[in-house]
Amino acid sequence: MRVVVGGASGMIGRALVERLRERGDHVAVLVRRAPEGSDELPWDPATGYLDPVALAGADAVVNLSGESISKLPWTPRRRTAILGSRVQATTAIVGALHARADAGEPVPVLVSGSAVGVYGDRPGEELSEEAAPGGGFLAGVVRAWEAAALEAPAATRIVLARTGLVIGPEGATAPLRMLARFGLAGPLGGGRQHWPWISLDDEVAALVHAIDDSGLRGPVNLAGPEPATADRVARAVAADAHRPYWLPAPGFAISLALGDAGRDLLLADQRVIPAALTASGFAFRHTTVEEAVAAAAG
Template sequence: MKLAICGGTGFIGSHLSEYWAKQGHEVIIVTRKASDHHPESIKYVTWDDLNSNPHPLESLDAIVNLAGESLNQRWTKDTKSKIRQSRLDSVHRLGDILDRLTNKPKVVVQSSAVGIYGTSRKDTYNEYSEVASIDFLSDVCVQWENAALQRFNNTRLVLVRTGVVLGSKGAYPLMQLPYKLGVGGPIGDGEQWVSWIHMNDMVKLIDYAVRTPDISGPVNATSPHPVANRDFGKTIGRVLHRPHWFPVPSFMLKTMLGEMSILILEGQKAVPDKAQECGFQFDYPRLDDAIRQLKNS
């Protein structure tokens, strides 16, 4: 297959490009600045190159758009604007390029997030749940998805709503660090939900969505077994043989992180009903196995 990834040098994109390259596919990474050091099996092209000549993206089997400013920084007014605008800009920029193609991609896989559901301690959200702009993250995600629905309306579109992705980089190393230091414990009251997915399943799910014509619209990229923060921490401690005892007060995180603390102190219970209805099988559906694999990798 001929496949392209916008944001292919990032946390998820780098794993996805490696996975597809190993399968022998033609992989194109769309990035802001091309690297001189990359595998020969992967082609790099810049956004500016494509603005001048979109031909490299002709006749794609799929294009995956993962581009966007990181959420993992203090949410100042300026930063929040960059987070929102970078996501919208990537959609419209890609839409402008695809509009000029003679043979458009068979499917567009657009990144989104489970933050679109807002936060709740009691509700469970699947792909058929209603969404609304009730806080910063949900508002960004609603605008993000609406832009994709507008710009990619002439092909199959999959909106991958991602939870916390567990891998050797990203959030997980920071989440396990207190336990390695012997001071792990619940964050806040520990009752907030963590909707998570192992990186291997994240990559496989995107690949499955590309290969499965019946999948379109929102897809929750989360394990079928979300857990409360308290249980998430207990699992890390159990697998790493470290204590789970030292609570982190909410006010401390709010002081340190500001509004961004909502990523840790609040959450939502999102489940992947659509993926399972379409036959997707998780390699790591349960947290114990996911943490154990990361420990041994």
């Protein structure tokens, strides 16, 4: 297959490109600088530039572009970047897809990055893909992000990859590992809120599955099969580092220090169920958060 990937420089993007190439696919990555080889294609999401020729012969486009939400604090400028980077990148790809369709060319599958943040804080609920969007800054960002993807041509099979906390060697779990190393790990905001996690291996496998499975479309929750609380996730990280787990961080302190970022990223309760993935026959490699943490450390 020929797959075009936007956002290939991040942890997930790098792992996805490697996995696709390992299985024999031809992968071209979108870059904002001058291309340095035939497997790099220029684009400028900020201006909406993506030459439709870049998608010629592509079987799939995977868009993982977007400013990191883990860079704190969420200043007004940072909020604008978080939203704008996602919508602009998606709009550029969708524009190129329309140009291909208007020229009578086949339209590739679009696997568009998304996030479980769309559900907001939902204590006591089980959140499948059928659940309505919630409130909060991240929920609003994801709604706009997904709406941009859904503007793709009618012939496009669109998968909205609603990703949870990806447990890998980098990314969102890095601060937890740092706290653990210094012996400062403990419950965050009580720890009873559910964090929708997924191992990096399964995240990448699920994206590949979304490319391959012609029956998969619309929102797809990329979260592990066994829900885990924040306490269980952080405790697994501390245990893997052989460090104590004892120092609590009260919810009011997290909200005071981090504002919406603390409430959306650390305190939101989201018991997310990967219903669409499971129904499509996807097999998770790591079924518990402890397995995912051990794989990331290894």
